[in-house]
Amino acid sequence: MTLFDSPAFEGHEGVHAFSDEKTGLKCIIAVHSTARGPAAGGCRMWPYASADMALEDALRLSRAMSFKNAMADLDLGGGKSVIIGDSRTQKTPQLFEAFGACVDQLGGRYWTAEDVGVSPADLMNARKRTRYVAGLEGNPAASGDPSPVTAEGVFRGVRLCVQRALKRDLDGVRVAIQGVGHVGGYLAEKLHAAGAKLILTDVNAEALHAVAARTGAQLVAPGAIFDVDCDVFAPCALGGAINAETLPRIKARVIAGAANNQLADAETGRAVFNHGLLYAPDYVINGGGIINVAGEIRALEAGQAFDPAWVDAKLDRLARTLEEVLDRAASENRPTNEVAGEIAKTRITLAAENKAAA
Ligand code: NAD
Numbered sequence: 001m002t003l004f005d006s007p008a009f010e011g012h013e014g015v016h017a018f019s020d021e022k023t024g025l026k027c028i029i030a031v032h033s034t035a036r037g038p039a040a041g042g043c044r045m046w047p048y049a050s051a052d053m054a055l056e057d058a059l060r061l062s063r064a065m066s067f068k069n070a071m072a073d074l075d076l077g078g079g080k081s082v083i084i085g086d087s088r089t090q091k092t093p094q095l096f097e098a099f100g101a102c103v104d105q106l107g108g109r110y111w112t113a114e115d116v117g118v119s120p121a122d123l124m125n126a127r128k129r130t131r132y133v134a135g136l137e138g139n140p141a142a143s144g145d146p147s148p149v150t151a152e153g154v155f156r157g158v159r160l161c162v163q164r165a166l167k168r169d170l171d172g173v174r175v176a177i178q179g180v181g182h183v184g185g186y187l188a189e190k191l192h193a194a195g196a197k198l199i200l201t202d203v204n205a206e207a208l209h210a211v212a213a214r215t216g217a218q219l220v221a222p223g224a225i226f227d228v229d230c231d232v233f234a235p236c237a238l239g240g241a242i243n244a245e246t247l248p249r250i251k252a253r254v255i256a257g258a259a260n261n262q263l264a265d266a267e268t269g270r271a272v273f274n275h276g277l278l279y280a281p282d283y284v285i286n287g288g289g290i291i292n293v294a295g296e297i298r299a300l301e302a303g304q305a306f307d308p309a310w311v312d313a314k315l316d317r318l319a320r321t322l323e324e325v326l327d328r329a330a331s332e333n334r335p336t337n338e339v340a341g342e343i344a345k346t347r348i349t350l351a352a353e354n355k356a357a358a
Contacts, residue, residue, distance in 0.1 A: 008059035011066075013039075015059070016106065017051075020098040024090070025083065027099055028054055030062035031110050032078040035352035038108055039079025040290070040297065041065035042115030042135075043099070043126075045087040058082045064260070064283060065290075067344040070351075072287035073317050074294045077348075079110045087117030093125045100129030108132055113293050134296040141299035141306050146289035149311060151186030153288030154258045156319045157280045158191065158232055161254040164326055165278040166231060171195030176230040176252065178202075178222075179237025180211040183258040183286075187236060188215050201225040202237070226250055235259040242268055247275060256280035269337035281340035284325060287318050 003009055016029045028051075031039045041062055048054040058080055066078025083099060085091075103112050103126065113135035114123065120137045127133045136142050162173055175191050176199040177184050188198055188211050198217035201224070202208040212219055220228055226249040233252040235241035239261030242250075247268065255262070255277055262282045263269050272279045291314045299306045325343060329336040 003055075006056075006059070008056055008063070011063065012059065014109075015055070016102070017055075018102040018105075020095075020101075023092060023095040023098045024085070025095050025098040025102075026051070026054075026085070027081055027083045027102055028058045029081040029102060029106065029110055030055075030058040030079060031106070032059075032062040032080075033066040033348055033352070034077040034109055035348050035355055036066075036070060036077050037075035038111055038132075039065070039077040040069060040074075040111040040113070040134075040293065041078060041080035042113045043081040043083060043118050043123075044115040045083040045085055045091070045117030045122075047086040048082070048084050051084065054082050054084050066348055067341070068283040068287055068290055069294075070344045070347040071281075071284045071318070071321055071340065072291050072294070072314065073321065073347075074291065074314070076111075076290075076294055076297070080115075081110070081112055083118075091122065096122045096125035097129050100126030100133065103132050104130035106132075111297055131300070134293045134300065136296070141296055141304065143292045143296035143299075143306055143311075145182070146292040147182035148186050149292040149315070150183045150258055150286055150289040151190060153291070153315050153318055154183065154187050154234070154236075154256065154285050155190040155194075156315070157285035157322050158187075158234065158254070158256045159194070160319060160322060160326070161256045161278050161280050162232060164330075165253045169194075172197065173232060174199065174230040175232040175234055176200075176225055176228050177234045177236055177257070178225045178241060179235070179259070180207055181236070184234070184236030185211045187234065187258065188217065192216070196232075199225070199228045199230055232256060235262045240264050242272060242279075244268070244271070247271055250275075250277070252277065254278045254280070256285055257282070258286045260286065263337060266337065269335045272337075273335035278326070279336050280322060281325060281337050283344075284318070284322050284340055288315055291315060291318065 061080035192215035234257035243264035
């Protein structure tokens with residue numbers, strides 16, 4: 001199979017591979033769509049076993065960013081970059097400067113930011129060679145840690161799903177959270193403040209006990225989180241939490257959490273629906289983080305300070321989009337992930353048509 005026949009390549013405007021002998025940089029920048037605006041998505045540094053695996057990841061992630069940015073109603077398309085390498089041993093300031101020069105070659109068609117293995121300090125180095133970098137620190141446009149904003153969006157989404165599926169508010173609702181890192185920790189605090197009863201797990205015992213001390217939560221071992229009695233299951237760790245093995249064990253009526261790629265595949269979305277569970281599509285409910293980054297891009301472009309009120313208005317709009325997904329899925333009796341995919345594709349296609357007509 002060639003690149004052009006690969007299902008992951010489908011719909012991509014461009015895929016760019018760069019190398020720099022001096023710094024050892026090998027990176028791929030995938031631009032899925034610029035229909036709604038410049039492509040935006042983080043940079044991931046990971047020790048991929050092969051260039052093919054890096055390419056596949058870049059393609060999959062950049063398409064997902066198009067969908068996420070469209071559902072967050074941002075004037076941004078979707079893109080992603082990956083650097084092949086071990087972030088613990090192979091990072092140098094020069095490597096990220098060289099990466100910045102690669103981003104710059106795309107002339108503003110792609111904005112980069114943080115993702116796994118990349119820190120604000122790395123981005124500061126990239127920024128020396130390009131202005132198309134968000135997720136910086138120490139300037140008035142800087143947006144800071146996106147996790148609290150992501151958690152706020154997820155919190156609003158959990159509340160909406162509970163109202164729809166259980167016809168009640170959060171007080172007394174039992175929520176099982178898998179992963180209490182940056183987002184899961186903030187989410188736990190918000191749910192606790194709203195009166196929810198929490199059941200938590202994490203492979204990091206220290207983080208787990210710290211969040212439990214703040215929220216009075218019940219704790220379970222990582223493998224047991226799928227079996228607990230709960231109303232809501234909130235995946236906030238890694239992808240693939242909902243799969244053929246875990247789904248039959250989940251007792252919740254709602255699945256709503258922060259993790260990316262929660263469903264093992266699209267068929268799992270249909271299985272979730274057939275089990276009678278209400279699923280909040282991940283790239284809709286977790287859009288708060290990219291909204292925060294978009295706030296920084298907007299401020300940088302205008303030469304202004306970061307505006308939290310703009311971010312909050314976008315979070316409200318995101319909640320309405322989730323409502324639209326749930327309404328349509330209910331009235332058409334279809335899985336929410338299928339409906340969300342259709343809405344995202346329509347928004348991207350419409351923007352492409354408007355751009356072509358302009
Ligand atoms: P994080 O690394 O801070 O937290 C993840 C937590 O999950 C960690 O505490 C880790 O120990 C735990 N974990 C890992 N494997 C586990 C397992 N098998 N069982 C239980 N716990 C496990 O990451 P984060 O920034 O909080 O992001 C969480 C998820 O949300 C990720 O999937 C991320 O891609 C997604 N997300 C994050 C943001 C954001 O703003 N940070 C935005 C959108 C999506």
